[in-house]
């Protein structure tokens with residue numbers, strides 16, 4: 431499996447560490463309420479299809495990356511730096 | 523003051539010679555990590571040029587020449603190798619001394635790329651990874667920096683604590699490659 435890094439280009443999967451759904455970037459405000467915090471901390475979808483998750487290019491440039499990929503076909507549809515996805519104000 | 527004896531990371535481990543291949547240590551002198559402050563990348567590059575004669579390397583590249591090099595070293599990180607860093611650089615980047623922290627090895631000779639292919643997932647084909655190209659990746663499961671210095675010459679860097687393991691792994695791979703030549 432090869433994954434695209436926005437900085438380094440296409441690299442072998444073993445250089446990356448997987449870190450779960452990109453939902454982690456959408457931290458609710460302190461006043462968002464217990465339901466929003468419950469979703470943020472605990473509830474995850476398990477899609478058969480397109481999903482967005484966080485990968486760390488640990489054995490590479492050390493960037494956090496939002497990877498969009500299809501769990502059914504293994505197709506990788508896109509990759510963006512997590513820092514920029516967050517700066518843009520939305521990760522969806 | 524106690525007079526401590528300087529010992530390089532690979533002292534006693536190299537040189538290793540197998541057939542046409544040689545593995546030697548490079549003692550580059552000072553090594554300093556430069557992390558440019560946001561928006562200061564161009565200013566840092568100018569300061570590097572003025573003080574040390576080389577522009578900041580682009581992503582995945584090395585700049586400068588023997589004795590004074592700058593290596594792309596990861597996301598927003600440059601490693602200055604050779605000279606002591608000019609104090610003016612601190613205006614544009616966070617500096618941290620890495621001297622003695624990294625083992626620096628040079629692998630040279632016919633089949634050097636084949637040796638590395640045993641140890642790293644990088645695409646090292648000459649059309650993809652040319653002279654002056656540099657990458658952070660893993661080498662025998664260790665975090666490494668790998669740079670092509672010539673057609674059959676590479677610089678490999680790992681943390682100093684892993685020097686003996688890297689030399690051991692390289693020596694084994696060198697033997698395998700030469701046995702098939």
Ligand SMILES: [Zn+2]
Nearest residue numbers: 435438487491
């Ligand atoms: Zn990367």
